[in-house]
Amino acid sequence: MFGVEWLRARTDPRGLLEHARNGVPLLSEGYTTDDNARALLYVARLPEGGRPLDLARTYLGFLLFMQKEDGRFRNGLSANGRFEDEGEAEDPSGRALLALSAAAHLPEELGEAARHALRLSVERVVGFTSLRGRAYALLGLLAGAAEGGKDFLEAAHHLGRGLLAAFRETDPDWPFPDALTYANHRPVEALYAYALAFRDREALRLARRALAFLDSLYFLGGLFDPVGNRFMHKGEAKPLFDQQPLEAKAAASCYLRFGEREKAEFAFLWFHGRNRLSAPLVDPLGPMDGLTPHGPNRNRGAEALLSYLLAWQDLVQGVFPRVEEGMALGRVYALGG
Template sequence: MTTRTVSTTPEPDSARFSSVTFTHLARLTDDTGLFEHARHAVARREHGYCTDDAARGLVVISREVGPSAEALRLAERYLTFLTHAQDATGAFHNRLGFDRVWSDEPGLGDWWGRALWGLGTAAARCPAPWIRQEAHHAFVQGASRRSASPRAMAFAALGAAEVLRAEPGAEPAASLLSAAATVIGHPGSDPHWPWPEERLTYANAALAEAVTAAGDLLGDPPVLAAGLRMLTWLLDVQTSDGHLSVLPATGWRRGNPRLRYDQQPIEVAALADACATAAAVTGAPAWHAGVHRCITWFLGDNDIGRPMWDASTGGGYDGLTPTGPNLNQGAESTLALIATFQRRASLRAVSPAG
């Protein structure tokens, strides 16, 4: 059994976040896009780029208040990558080699959903008008499509929610958000498994966030209640002795034993986003406490008591294993770190308990 040793409980004060920048993100980015993988802090060119990461990169930079000129240049590259990946029907390629050749056909998988998440966030939030305009155009083109995958639709719904918050009544976004809530479904009546699927896999909280956002922005109280019920349970089952213990990469099937490792930063970031959305909708302190747990998971308040980021590089570690962090600092983990730390603003209004 792994011994968890944390000398002090990390607190998300401003000093702990002062060194969190886009430095490592810039290190992983060239004039084409964002490299997917790294060996420690060094990009691995042989694995190329993916739409998933460019989309997440566009999300975090668009969220930033007063981004630097360098950050906006990164946003420009990620937006250019996404518009190059999109075909005339609104579908997207996902994987581009270092030779700048796509290795797949355009489709409507998770990458389509994440692309719309990035485009919708940029259209709603980016301070550069030309980026907002181009992102909105590409979002509308992609929002005309529908996927059968609940996660793809959930990611797309997060982009649609951003557009609706900035432009209430925007029909393409409202239609997509409504469709996503339908595809995701509602939780069942079993209090021990209030989830619309028989198995939890990855980025689970994004589904709860999408349903919560749909209920809030479309004025549907039963849907809002369903999303909050899903998220309440998900936060509860991923909390252990007051700290976050997220589901491992292998997931968890109903009725089966739950494993502990390897834990992925993407789960923490998805939960932080969902709790921040629930906090904004309800104002309930429990959701601020959830964001707090997500932040401190990266700072070391986790199952093994080890920080999950490298303060010297600004990179996020790729996974939490029984023996310590996986010290590789790839794009997904670094983006999860940045996205989670960006949520510290939601802690200022309410001091979390527990």
């Protein structure tokens, strides 16, 4: 399985390394919770016969090491084992929660360790205020609701209401609660998942309105053409470069959840040359880090690699979590049962 081999080439006994140049991992540049959470999510969702439990153990062990006693996750770990932050950013904790919800179904001690870390993190994520941190955590809570029960549903409902409030306060001509920065489809996807799970019609309407807005910026004719990594505020011209693999992944997952498979496939084909420069961003060494005005950025970090693998996985296996898995519980909660 090519994805597993790419991961093995970038993983040491501590975890998945953050950066690589032309397929060669840069040992001096350390590790992140973000990348190891993405890697755990990917391997935990592979079919049982092809699931590399040794890699799952490594990535899960990394997350357990990075988790603080209060449930938050530090993000950066240097090559010499020094923590580079104390878990102030919410995105890494949200991504870790999502990955742990997938890993909770791993066999025996791996699943139990994931469930323990998951329970420890639930109280903390309720207080999240960042747009993307809420989105990742909400999807993770919906994925873990079947096992976590009422506590997970209460936390998911709280985060969903926070997302809804943020989208409710937007302008009709900019129906997104923030500047367009990175993974812009992820909050829209999470709001839509919340709407379905808790039967919230307002959230459904606002999620659809926000997705139509992103459509107007992310598609150029028949091409997926993401907002470049220069941030876009209301009234500004769209940045054309540097386009990031994370945008293609987030869009592919979002469109699949909305049932728009053709658009999801367009987003995935961005990696394979259906982009504004007709430049393939994947070769036998793996996915590249982005699209610059001069062509591909030939560095090959973990974020690019997992963006490609997770987008492919969603196209083949369906998005995670499957909304219908949490819908029944969410409906019971919403109705006061």
